[in-house]
Each structure stands twice: as C-alpha cells, then as structure tokens.
Amino acid sequence: SQELEQSPQSLIVQEGKNLTINCTSSKTLYGLYWYKQKYGEGLIFLMMLQKGGEEKSHEKITAKLDEKKQQSSLHITASQPSHAGIYLCGADRGNDMRFGAGTRLTVKP
Amino acid sequence: NAGVMQNPRHLVRRRGQEARLRCSPMKGHSHVYWYRQLPEEGLKFMVYLQKENIIDESGMPKERFSAEFPKEGPSILRIQQVVRGDSAAYFCASSKGKNTEAFFGQGTRLTVV
Numbered sequence: 001s002q003e004l005e006q007s008p009q010s011l012i013v014q015e016g017k018n019l020t021i022n023c024t025s026s027k028t029l030y031g032l033y034w035y036k037q038k039y040g041e042g043l044i045f046l047m048m049l050q051k052g053g054e055e056k057s058h059e060k061i062t063a064k065l066d067e068k069k070q071q072s073s074l075h076i077t078a079s080q081p082s083h084a085g086i087y088l089c090g091a092d093r094g095n096d097m098r099f100g101a102g103t104r105l106t107v108k109p
Numbered sequence: 110n111a112g113v114m115q116n117p118r119h120l121v122r123r124r125g126q127e128a129r130l131r132c133s134p135m136k137g138h139s140h141v142y143w144y145r146q147l148p149e150e151g152l153k154f155m156v157y158l159q160k161e162n163i164i165d166e167s168g169m170p171k172e173r174f175s176a177e178f179p180k181e182g183p184s185i186l187r188i189q190q191v192v193r194g195d196s197a198a199y200f201c202a203s204s205k206g207k208n209t210e211a212f213f214g215q216g217t218r219l220t221v222v
Contacts, residue, residue, distance in 0.1 A: 033210070033211075035213070043200065043202075043213035044213075045210060045211075045212065045213075048210055088152060090152075098154055099144070099152040099153075099154070102152075
C-alpha cells in the first residue's frame, strides 16, 4: 500500500486553467519532494519542501507544505500542454524515500 | 556533469532468463535507490544502497531479486528467472547523502515475453 495519498489520481484540464494536486501523509513529513514524470521518460525534480508553512515556486508551479507538515499541495497556474505528465510526491523517511501513486495530468489545448 | 545513467533503456527477456539492470549514479553520489513502477501504478521502493552496503531492502521481493553497489562501477539490480509479472519500469536515483535531493535516471523498461 502507498504511504502517501495523492489526489486526484488523474486530472484533465483545459489549457490556461489553474489546478491543484494534493499529497497527504499519515506521518510527519521531514522532507517532501515533488517530481514530474513525462510519459515514457524519467523523473524530473521540481521542488523540495522541509519547513512547515514553506512555499516554493518555479515558473508557474507553486508547492506548499502545511504547518503540521502532513500535507503538501502543488498548484499550477495557467496550465499549458507542456505541464502534462505524472506528478509524484515523495517523502523522506530517513533511510529512503517513498512515493505517492502519482497524479496523471492531461492538458487539453 | 552527466546525470544518473541507466542502461539498458529497454530490455526484453524470455521467461526464465536473467535480467541485469545497471545504474551509474551522478558524480560524487554514494547513495543509490531502486524503484519499480508497474503499469498504471506509482513508484514502489525496492532497495537503498550506499557504497558496498545495503541499507534498506524492505521493498525487495524475497526471491530472485538482488542488488549491489560495488566500490567501483555501477549499481546492479539483478532479477533471476524472470517471470511476466516482472515486466515494469525500473528507476534508480542517486543522492550525495541520506537526506539530500535525489536525482533520477531515465529508467529501464523490462519486458518479459
């Protein structure tokens, strides 16, 4: 079973729309990572969050870690077809990293 | 500085054969993680290695699977007597230290026919 729950599992949005992907853990997150996987390719690191309340942005993607450090959200503003892919959150568990099942994002032109 | 290199990118094996997947970490990285992604599923942790040592293999199937990360050379994930259910994408990641950012390879797609 997955230690991290991501929602939604899949998302289809019209180009230009905003969207949010959530990642919830039952345990405190000491390091939360967001990755993107393009179809048929490897994983690309997006952002890492460590402090409660932390927020980071990269281009049109913003990620936040809540104060209790048990949930993170990834927000994309004005989505584009290039944003399509699978978004994965990963948690640092000390000895290793565990991942959510991923959110499959489709952006319709 | 080359990223994490995995080879081969695609591997086809007949049932019962052995599959060897290689992962060369980024320069200066001594921690390697292996993950398996089954079709339509997320990444599942398999094993975490630090040079010459297996730190955590809690995600490795008990039989047929083994991993190593020798002092010299790439990390190897070895699957003996492959079965159809082993067909998946296998990703490795490397990091400098235990709690630092991990970089992923492109993955090896194993198909068992």
